[in-house]
Amino acid sequence: MSLSDVRRDAPFRPGETALLLVDMQRIWLEPGLDHGHPERGPEHYFYRETATRTIPNQVRLLKAARAAGVEVIHTIIQSLTEDGRDRSLDHKMSPINVPKSAPEGLPVPALAPVGDEILLPKTSSGVFNSTNLDYLLRNLGIRYLVVVGIVTDQCVDMAVRDGADRGFMITCVADACAAPTPERHANALRAFGGYCWIADTDEVVRRFEAMTRETVVA
Numbered sequence: 001m002s003l004s005d006v007r008r009d010a011p012f013r014p015g016e017t018a019l020l021l022v023d024m025q026r027i028w029l030e031p032g033l034d035h036g037h038p039e040r041g042p043e044h045y046f047y048r049e050t051a052t053r054t055i056p057n058q059v060r061l062l063k064a065a066r067a068a069g070v071e072v073i074h075t076i077i078q079s080l081t082e083d084g085r086d087r088s089l090d091h092k093m094s095p096i097n098v099p100k101s102a103p104e105g106l107p108v109p110a111l112a113p114v115g116d117e118i119l120l121p122k123t124s125s126g127v128f129n130s131t132n133l134d135y136l137l138r139n140l141g142i143r144y145l146v147v148v149g150i151v152t153d154q155c156v157d158m159a160v161r162d163g164a165d166r167g168f169m170i171t172c173v174a175d176a177c178a179a180p181t182p183e184r185h186a187n188a189l190r191a192f193g194g195y196c197w198i199a200d201t202d203e204v205v206r207r208f209e210a211m212t213r214e215t216v217v218a
Contacts, residue, residue, distance in 0.1 A: 008197040010144075010169060014211050018071040018142045019061060022127065022149025022156050024111045025076050027104040029055070029150075036096065046180045050150065057176040057201040058148050059110050064208035066114070071140055074113050075131065077155075078105050078121035087123040088130060126158035134166055144169045146204060147196070148176035153188035160192045170196035173204050 027033045029050050031042040040046060065072055077098050080086045084097035091097065098105040100121070106112070113119050124130035137145065145168045147159050156177050163170045172189070179185040189198055 008169065009171075009199070012070075012144045012146075012171075012207050012211060014069065014214055016141055017068075017144040017146065017211070018073055018137060018140065019065045019146045019148070020127070020133075020159060021058060021062075021072070021074045021107070021111060022147065022159055023075065023077055023151075024055070024058065024107050024149055025098070025105055026108050027098060027102070029108050030104070033104045036094070040180075044180075045182070046178060049178045049182075054148075054150070054176055054178040055108065055110055057173070060201055060205055061146075061148060061173065061176055061208070062111065064205045064212075065146075068208040068211040070146075070208060070211070071142060072113070072117045073120065073133070073136070074107055074111075074117060075120040075122050075127045075133070076105060076107065077123065078102075079123055080121065084123075090125070091123050125155045126162050127155070128159070128162040128166065137168065142168070144171070146171045146173060148173045150178050152177045152179040152185045153191075154179075157188055157192050160196050164195040171204065172196045172198050173201055174198050175200050 031047050034040065062072065077096065078100055079097055080100060082099045082101060084099065087097060118136065120127065120131040120133060122130045127133050145163050147156060147170060149156050156172065160170050160172050174189055179188060
């Protein structure tokens with residue numbers, strides 16, 4: 001296949017596709033747990049958006065991905081130490097420290113890893129910068145990486161751009177991501193759209209379901 005035939009919306013391939021969930025943790029998604037943003041009450045836009053749209057769409061994506069045999073990888077912000085001495089300088093200055101013993105640092109129950117799905121702790125915005133994700137994806141034979149999560153203009157943005165720079169075909173599922181405001185979410189999608197295919201949950205679920213049918217036929 002020549003480069004002229006490669007499209008950002010190229011069909012996913014069985015055995016070469018992974019779904020990456022970014023930072024879908026209780027501490028950021030359950031009101032009252034994120035002490036770094038005390039102004040966000042239960043009625044804040046971010047909590048309403050993630051509870052009513054982002055998480056339900058990710059549940060749909062997870063179900064379809066698992067049925068299709070798509071590799072599922074979760075990444076969370078979590079220090080390797082209790083006092084966070086291993087954190088990046090940015091996280092120390094922020095300050096952000098989610099100790100490995102903190103139950104609120106784990107994914108929300110609806111999105112919890114199952115079986116032997118991979119869970120990668122990170123201490124930076126970019127998952128490719130503070131984990132061995134690149135190494136893992138190449139060992140797994142992954143070419144197509146579907147990215148969902150929070151926050152759209154921070155950790156999701158980094159995953160999209162860094163993954164594209166490393167040669168992966170990136171899809172960002174717009175309605176399975178969220179930011180603290182709709183403006184930040186929309187601006188981020190416009191800013192990094194050149195690095196990926198921006199799709200919606202319905203379209204990606206259809207693609208996963210098509211892969212399931214291909215696997216059954218094979």
